[in-house]
Amino acid sequence: MNNFFITLPDNSYPVIIGNNLPIRDILPQYVSGQQILIVTNQTIAPLYLSALQEALTQYQCDTLILPDGENFKNFSSLSLIYDTLVKLNHHRTTTLIALGGGVIGDITGFAASTYQRGVNFIQLPTTLLAQVDASIGGKTAINHPLGKNMIGSFYQPKAVIIDPIFLNTLPERQLRAGFGEIIKYALLQGGDLFDHVLAITGNTELKDIHWEELITWCCQIKGSYVEQDEKENNNRALLNLGHTFAHALETYTQYQCFLHGEAVGIGLYCAALLSQRVGRLDANYSLQISGMLTALKLPNRIPQTIDIQKLYDLFQHDKKMLNNKLRFVLIERPGLCYLDDALEKKDIIDVLMEAVEGD
Amino acid sequence: MNNFFITLPDNSYPVIIGNNLPIRDILPQYVSGQQILIVTNQTIAPLYLSALQEALTQYQCDTLILPDGENFKNFSSLSLIYDTLVKLNHHRTTTLIALGGGVIGDITGFAASTYQRGVNFIQLPTTLLAQVDASIGGKTAINHPLGKNMIGSFYQPKAVIIDPIFLNTLPERQLRAGFGEIIKYALLQGGDLFDHVLAITGNTELKDIHWEELITWCCQIKGSYVEQDEKENNNRALLNLGHTFAHALETYTQYQCFLHGEAVGIGLYCAALLSQRVGRLDANYSLQISGMLTALKLPNRIPQTIDIQKLYDLFQHDKKMLNNKLRFVLIERPGLCYLDDALEKKDIIDVLMEAVEGD
Numbered sequence: 001m002n003n004f005f006i007t008l009p010d011n012s013y014p015v016i017i018g019n020n021l022p023i024r025d026i027l028p029q030y031v032s033g034q035q036i037l038i039v040t041n042q043t044i045a046p047l048y049l050s051a052l053q054e055a056l057t058q059y060q061c062d063t064l065i066l067p068d069g070e071n072f073k074n075f076s077s078l079s080l081i082y083d084t085l086v087k088l089n090h091h092r093t094t095t096l097i098a099l100g101g102g103v104i105g106d107i108t109g110f111a112a113s114t115y116q117r118g119v120n121f122i123q124l125p126t127t128l129l130a131q132v133d134a135s136i137g138g139k140t141a142i143n144h145p146l147g148k149n150m151i152g153s154f155y156q157p158k159a160v161i162i163d164p165i166f167l168n169t170l171p172e173r174q175l176r177a178g179f180g181e182i183i184k185y186a187l188l189q190g191g192d193l194f195d196h197v198l199a200i201t202g203n204t205e206l207k208d209i210h211w212e213e214l215i216t217w218c219c220q221i222k223g224s225y226v227e228q229d230e231k232e233n234n235n236r237a238l239l240n241l242g243h244t245f246a247h248a249l250e251t252y253t254q255y256q257c258f259l260h261g262e263a264v265g266i267g268l269y270c271a272a273l274l275s276q277r278v279g280r281l282d283a284n285y286s287l288q289i290s291g292m293l294t295a296l297k298l299p300n301r302i303p304q305t306i307d308i309q310k311l312y313d314l315f316q317h318d319k320k321m322l323n324n325k326l327r328f329v330l331i332e333r334p335g336l337c338y339l340d341d342a343l344e345k346k347d348i349i350d351v352l353m354e355a356v357e358g359d
Numbered sequence: 360m361n362n363f364f365i366t367l368p369d370n371s372y373p374v375i376i377g378n379n380l381p382i383r384d385i386l387p388q389y390v391s392g393q394q395i396l397i398v399t400n401q402t403i404a405p406l407y408l409s410a411l412q413e414a415l416t417q418y419q420c421d422t423l424i425l426p427d428g429e430n431f432k433n434f435s436s437l438s439l440i441y442d443t444l445v446k447l448n449h450h451r452t453t454t455l456i457a458l459g460g461g462v463i464g465d466i467t468g469f470a471a472s473t474y475q476r477g478v479n480f481i482q483l484p485t486t487l488l489a490q491v492d493a494s495i496g497g498k499t500a501i502n503h504p505l506g507k508n509m510i511g512s513f514y515q516p517k518a519v520i521i522d523p524i525f526l527n528t529l530p531e532r533q534l535r536a537g538f539g540e541i542i543k544y545a546l547l548q549g550g551d552l553f554d555h556v557l558a559i560t561g562n563t564e565l566k567d568i569h570w571e572e573l574i575t576w577c578c579q580i581k582g583s584y585v586e587q588d589e590k591e592n593n594n595r596a597l598l599n600l601g602h603t604f605a606h607a608l609e610t611y612t613q614y615q616c617f618l619h620g621e622a623v624g625i626g627l628y629c630a631a632l633l634s635q636r637v638g639r640l641d642a643n644y645s646l647q648i649s650g651m652l653t654a655l656k657l658p659n660r661i662p663q664t665i666d667i668q669k670l671y672d673l674f675q676h677d678k679k680m681l682n683n684k685l686r687f688v689l690i691e692r693p694g695l696c697y698l699d700d701a702l703e704k705k706d707i708i709d710v711l712m713e714a715v716e717g718d
Contacts, residue, residue, distance in 0.1 A: 009368075034682065075438065086505045091680040114473070116678045117498065117511045118590070139476065146445045152476045153512065231477070319475045321450040323392065 002216040006136070006223045008230055011156040015136060015223065017216050021163045024055040030159040032120040033093030036061045039081060039108040040099040041068040044126055047169055052099060052124075062088050066104070070255035073103045073143050081111040095120040095158070101127035101174070102134030102260060106152070109140030113155030123157045126166040128178025128211075129261045132185070132218035135160045137226040137239075143255070147317035148247040154231050162219070164211035175206055177261030179296045183268055183289070184241050185218045190335020193217055198288070201295040237320055238337050241329040242267030248314035252306060258299070265298040266355070273351045275330040278343065285333065301357035308352045312345075361575040365495070365582045367589055370515040374495060374582065376575050380522045383414040389518040391479040392452030395420045398440060398467040399458040400427040403485055406528055411458060411483075421447050425463070429614035432462045432502050440470040454479040454517070460486035460533070461493035461619060465511070468499030472514030482516045485525040487537025487570075488620045491544070491577035494519045496585040496598075502614070506676035507606040513590050521578070523570035534565055536620030538655045542627055542648070543600050544577045549694020552576055560651040596679055597696050600688040601626030607673035611665060617658070624657040625714070633710045634689040637702065644692065660716035667711045671704075 001018030016026060036059045040049055045065045053061055064084045066077050085094065096119060098108035105123050112121035125135035141152030167175060179201070186197040196217075200209060222239065229236040245267035250258060258266070272289045275281035293300040302311070320327040320339075326348075327341040360377030375385060395418045399408055404424045412420055423443045425436050444453065455478060457467035464482050471480035484494035500511025526534060538560070545556040555576075559568060581598065588595040604626035609617060617625070631648045634640035652659040661670070679686040679698075685707075686700040 075434070079434065082503060082510055086503050086509055086676060089675050091683070092678055093681060110473075114469075114510050114512055116509060117500070117513055141476070144441060144445050150445055150475060151441055151473050153473055154476055316448050317445060319451050322452060324450070 002212060004216075004220060004223065006156070007227055008156060011138075013156055013159050015160045015162065015219050017162040017164075017212055017219065019163065019165055019212060021161060023052065023161070023163075026161060027055065027097075027122065028058075030120075030122050031056075031059065031095045032158070033091065033095065034060055035090050035094040036097060037081075037085060037088075037090060037094060038063045038097045038099055039066065039104055039111070040064070041066050041104055043068045044100050044104075048099065048126070048166070052097075062090075066107075068103075070103055070143070070250065070260060073107050073141075075142060077107055078111055078142055081108065082115060085111075085115050090115070090119075092116045092119060095122060097122045097124055098135075099124045099126065100130070101125065102130045105130055105135050106139070106141045106149070109138070109155055109157065110142055110152050113140055113153040118155070121155075121157050123160040125160070125162055127170055128167055128175050129181055129259075131162045131164070131167075131215050132178060133181040133222060135162065136219050136222045138230070143251075146251070147314070148251050149319070150317065160219075162215060164215060167211060172206070174259065176296050176298055177259040177265075180242075180261030180264035180268070180298060182214065182218060183292055184239075184264060185221050187268065187289070187331055187334050188238060188241060188337055189221050190333065193221075194334040198292065201292040237327070237339055238329055240320060241331070241337055242271045244315055244318045244320065244326070244328055245270040247318065248311050249302070249306070251314050251317075252311055257303070262299050265293045265300055266302060269293060269300040270302075270351060270355050271329060272331055273354055274328060274343070274348065275332070277347050277351055278330070278340070281331050281333065285331070302352065302355045304356055304358060306356075308349060308356070311352060312349060315348075361571060363575075363579060363582065365515070366586055367515060370497075372515055372518050374519045374521065374578050376521040376523075376571055376578065378522065378524055378571060380520060382411065382520070382522075385520060386414065386456075386481065387417075389479075389481050390415075390418065390454045391517070392450065392454065393419055394449050394453040395456060396440075396444060396447075396449060396453060397422045397456045397458055398425065398463055398470070399423075400425050400463055402427040403459050403463075407458065407485070407525070411456075421449075425466075427462075429462050429502070429609065429619060432466050432500075434501065436466055437470055437501055440467065441474060444470075444474050449474070449478075451475045451478060454481060456481045456483055457494075458483045458485065459489070460484065461489045464489050464494050465498070465500045465508070468497070468514055468516065469501055469511055472499055472512040477514070480514075480516050482519040484519070484521055486529055487526055487534050488540055488618075490521045490523065490525075490574050491537060492540040492581060494521065495578050495581045497589070502610075505610070506673070507610050508678070509676065519578075521574060523574060526570060531565070533618065535655050535657055536618040536624075538657060539601075539605075539620030539623030539627070541573065541577060542651055543598075543623060544580050546627065546648070546690055546693050547597060547600060547696055548580050549692065552580075553693040557647070557651065560654040596686070596698055597688055599679060600690070600696055601630045603674055603677045603679065603685070603687055604629040606677065607670050608661070608665070610673050610676075611670055616662070621658050624652045624655075624659055625661060628652060628659040629661075629710060629714050630688060631690055632713055633687060633702070633707065634691070636706050636710055637689070637699070640690050640692065644690065661711065661714045663715055663717060665715075667708060667715070670711060671708060674707075
């Protein structure tokens with residue numbers, strides 16, 4: 001079991017990572033009152049909900065099962081959470097538990113941050129993407145039809161409890177999508193992690209991966225960015241490597257086409273091409289990134305059906321924009337990324353065209 | 360002009376109170392970027408919106424005019440704010456200005472706290488109630504059909520700018536309703552403020568009141584509670600004197616019957632009766648409170664049409680509930696209020712019955 005703390009001025013909390021964690025003993029340490037609402041989805045509920053409820057019999061333990069998928073990370077699902085809490089008389093001392101992937105974590109966290117002006121919540125992520133990235137750091141959100149994660153809050157959980165055992169039932173496509181974020185961490189961190197991920201993607205079967213180690217590695221990197229810049233006023237923005245492209249692709253396709261990690265994969269390749277175009281990244285690295293994505297059977301090209309100008313227009317809703325200027329995270333080399341707000345529109349468009357599949 | 364600061368660990372901000380404030384000079388000090396969205400309502404817009412826009416010509420200054428009234432403090436209005444911000448490409452550096460009463464302040468503050476995970480906002484309150492109470496302290500919210508202010512956040516404005524000149528066009532009913540909160544502060548504070556408010560309610564025409572002084576007094580009291588306990592973990596709850604009753608009455612009548620300050624007036628009288636019933640408040644004070652409310656032509660009784668058991672049931676959604684127990688703010692004497700979570704249901708019901716009009 002690997003435990004570490006995310007240490008923040010107001011809300012420090014543990015990240016507990018291990019196989020077959022004794023949830024019955026761990027969870028009650030982070031539940032505040034006598035009431036719990038478990039929020040989960042239709043995929044996870046039949047597999048894991050009853051076991052979790054059985055571990056929490058000493059509480060008023062209510063449940064809400066949402067439909068599964070990023071296209072349900074919206075106002076309707078949020079309203080369902082509020083309605084459930086109000087109707088079942090949950091008070092300010094209640095605890096929300098997010099049992100699911102990034103969608104469930106984001107929406108449950110946002111509900112927790114706003115129900116009665118803020119109640120306790122715990123992250124119990126079940127997908128690889130949520131375990132390596134989304135469950136850490138307190139970003140909560142729902143999507144707006146015109147932009148991903150446009151409505152949300154910074155609101156830290158009381159604890160993040162990560163059990164890789166959930167990955168045993170995760171569909172392979174979801175497992176592979178998690179590597180979108182893992183490769184992002186490899187590019188941000190460089191060094192041993194980059195070499196390790198490169199080795200995995202080249203030679204290792206997914207079933208042979210030592211998840212606990214890999215997840216801990218990513219979570220600790222994210223934790224250190226969050227500790228330095230909780231509200232993303234500075235360097236935390238680097239964690240958005242590939243995400244300007246990814247969010248626009250997800251919004252454009254109305255969350256019907258790509259899993260978030262898949263869109264991040266394409267975004268990483270676009271970020272590499274853009275970094276290369278402005279003369280900062282050696283072309284060999286772009287090839288290496290493309291190779292890693294391909295080895296993992298992740299997409300790394302923009303589908304031909306996408307109108308590049310319309311995709312570009314969606315960048316205008318990117319949350320990193322500062323003084324009306326787009327800011328991209330670019331790569332100098334693995335281990336050295338930076339923010340660039342002085343890019344030419346032509347370079348961006350050209351790179352998008354270059355990234356279209358079949359070119 | 361009376362200026363003072365609310366000093367908080369993360370977000371200190373000025374409260375600027377004065378007649379005919381030079382808004383053109385003051386506002387830009389608290390605007391963060393190049394974009395502004397003014398949120399106001401259909402009553403205020405024709406009177407004050409164009410003057411405010413003219414003071415802000417150097418910005419991209421957009422406006423949103425919502426329908427007027429507490430029954431519009433809901434998801435639909437909130438969505439309109441988000442839609443406007445997204446469609447007009449407002450970035451994380453935008454500033455929202457709430458130009459209106461408590462409803463506009465609460466909903467705009469909530470939108471600001473959640474748009475792109477938090478943007479800048481400024482309170483420009485136009486009603487007496489918002490000037491003495493709602494604009495200070497960073498409580499933002501929308502209503503849920505089953506309970507007032509059930510969804511919201513603690514999110515401090517960048518500045519609160521209070522000009523009593525707005526009161527010149529405020530309908531008399533609204534002006535009187537503001538005294539619901541002013542009498543609350545008189546009861547919390549006792550001493551000179553209580554004597555002053557007692558004198559005003561007995562002898563002074565509304566038009567002769569020195570608003571700047573009275574507003575400053577109330578704001579400073581609220582500020583000191585907020586400074587001690589920003590997130591309402593302790594004594595800030597005392598500011599809810601009368602509000603358990605008021606919120607239930609407003610929810611019951613679907614915001615169609617009472618202005619918030621009027622409901623607070625009834626709530627203060629109910630709190631006095633309850634304090635008296637448990638032997639803590641001298642009966643003369645209840646009479647005095649009732650007399651003040653009557654002198655101001657504020658309601659102080661519960662309408663006969665209201666089903667007392669159903670009203671009591673709505674208390675179950677009160678945000679002060681702790682460990683499944685109701686908590687009321689009771690009065691020992693002006694200047695000494697306290698929280699009581701050990702009241703008998705029978706006493707509460709009896710007091711509600713006693714407070715019904717015509718008894």
